[in-house]
Amino acid sequence: MAFGMPFRTPDRQEQRELLQAGYRYAFSLTNHQADAEDLVQQAALKLQRAYGGIQAKNLLFTTIRNLFYDQLRRSRIVRFESIDEVPEPASDAESGTQMDLAELLGSLNDTEREVIYLHYVEGHSATEIGELLDRSRNTVLSQIRRTREKLQKLAESDSNQQSSAL
Amino acid sequence: MNAPAPLEDQIRDYYQSQSLSESALESIEAAMGEVRPEPRRRSPSFGPAMMAAAAVVVLAAIIGGVQLQREMDTRRVVVELAQNHRKSLQSEFQATAIPEIQAVMDRLDFSLLPAADSLTERFQISGARYCSISGQLAAQLRVVDRGNRTPGTLFVASLTPKLDRTRNCATCLGDVTVELWDDGARMYGLAWNSQ
Numbered sequence: 238m239a240f241g242m243p244f245r246t247p248d249r250q251e252q253r254e255l256l257q258a259g260y261r262y263a264f265s266l267t268n269h270q271a272d273a274e275d276l277v278q279q280a281a282l283k284l285q286r287a288y289g290g291i292q293a294k295n296l297l298f299t300t301i302r303n304l305f306y307d308q309l310r311r312s313r314i315v316r317f318e319s320i321d322e323v324p325e326p327a328s329d330a331e332s333g334t335q336m337d338l339a340e341l342l343g344s345l346n347d348t349e350r351e352v353i354y355l356h357y358v359e360g361h362s363a364t365e366i367g368e369l370l371d372r373s374r375n376t377v378l379s380q381i382r383r384t385r386e387k388l389q390k391l392a393e394s395d396s397n398q399q400s401s402a403l
Numbered sequence: 404m405n406a407p408a409p410l411e412d413q414i415r416d417y418y419q420s421q422s423l424s425e426s427a428l429e430s431i432e433a434a435m436g437e438v439r440p441e442p443r444r445r446s447p448s449f450g451p452a453m454m455a456a457a458a459v460v461v462l463a464a465i466i467g468g469v470q471l472q473r474e475m476d477t478r479r480v481v482v483e484l485a486q487n488h489r490k491s492l493q494s495e496f497q498a499t500a501i502p503e504i505q506a507v508m509d510r511l512d513f514s515l516l517p518a519a520d521s522l523t524e525r526f527q528i529s530g531a532r533y534c535s536i537s538g539q540l541a542a543q544l545r546v547v548d549r550g551n552r553t554p555g556t557l558f559v560a561s562l563t564p565k566l567d568r569t570r571n572c573a574t575c576l577g578d579v580t581v582e583l584w585d586d587g588a589r590m591y592g593l594a595w596n597s598q
Contacts, residue, residue, distance in 0.1 A: 260423045278431045282438055289440035338417045357411045358418045
């Protein structure tokens with residue numbers, strides 16, 4: 238997908254889809270639901286003020302990203318979870334997998350989660366991610382590889398711990 | 404028992420399962436509905452201002468250039484007259500009145516006779532010779548100021564466009580003072596030894 242798509246005003250359904258995509262991206266950055274909601278709302282209002290709406294996904298993502306790093310600089314977003322936000326223990330196998338993954342992703346930093354999200358969820362190539370994040374393609378490829386290895390190691394370690402516990 | 408999905412799929416499923424609640428979506432939409440788009444602020448256009456500034460600069464450069472050229476031409480003539488005066492060359496023609504000089508200096512294509520009598524009243528003439536000012540033929544007359552008895556050299560040349568670029572002035576060049584003026588048809592230069 239090219240990032241430089243022309244602007245047009247989306248209809249309500251499209252805008253909702255953009256908001257959901259923006260939320261997921263914001264969640265990948267913050268790993269925190271309420272912060273992600275705040276971010277996507279702030280970005281939406283900013284775009285509404287500037288352009289009369291959310292006109293493109295890449296613009297929304299860039300706005301969210303800028304807001305996120307602005308707030309990080311001002312230390313308004315802290316990179317740990319409060320006790321209230323710790324997920325409840327899983328009650329079945331599927332939710333257990335979900336929770337394990339949430340923990341695994343939570344152990345990544347925002348840069349690693351962002352790259353993983355853009356690559357695996359949004360389906361962007363390393364070149365496209367490099368354009369969005371202003372990094373070289375090789376840097377992005379290297380980040381994807383290292384993050385994947387890190388996740389796999391964490392997953393294996395977690396699996397071994399569970400086996401030994403049994 | 405099913406094999407676990409690849410990590411990539413799990414990640415995709417995990418994030419795809421995240422979504423804004425309906426109430427959160429409505430809240431954002433409502434907030435967006437309350438925000439009026441700001442009118443697009445056009446970046447200030449510097450085009451006309453830059454053009455005007457450029458025009459002023461060009462005009463200033465032209466005027467400055469013309470003035471500079473005028474100063475340079477004047478300076479060159481003044482220096483030339485001072486040098487001619489310092490040479491104190493012998494007069495080729497002995498005469499005490501301008502009409503007499505005019506009669507003998509037949510190579511001159513302009514009249515030596517001044518528009519006003521003030522020149523002949525001011526100076527006593529003793530002789531004249533041909534000379535050159537800025538490459539054009541001119542006359543230099545040996546004169547004495549009737550008022551203070553100061554000897555000097557009076558230069559007269561046709562006011563060609565080239566000499567017309569000079570300006571009226573009185574300049575002291577060390578031991579010689581040079582005064583330049585014109586009467587609309589001729590350029591006059593008077594050089595005398597500074598006191």
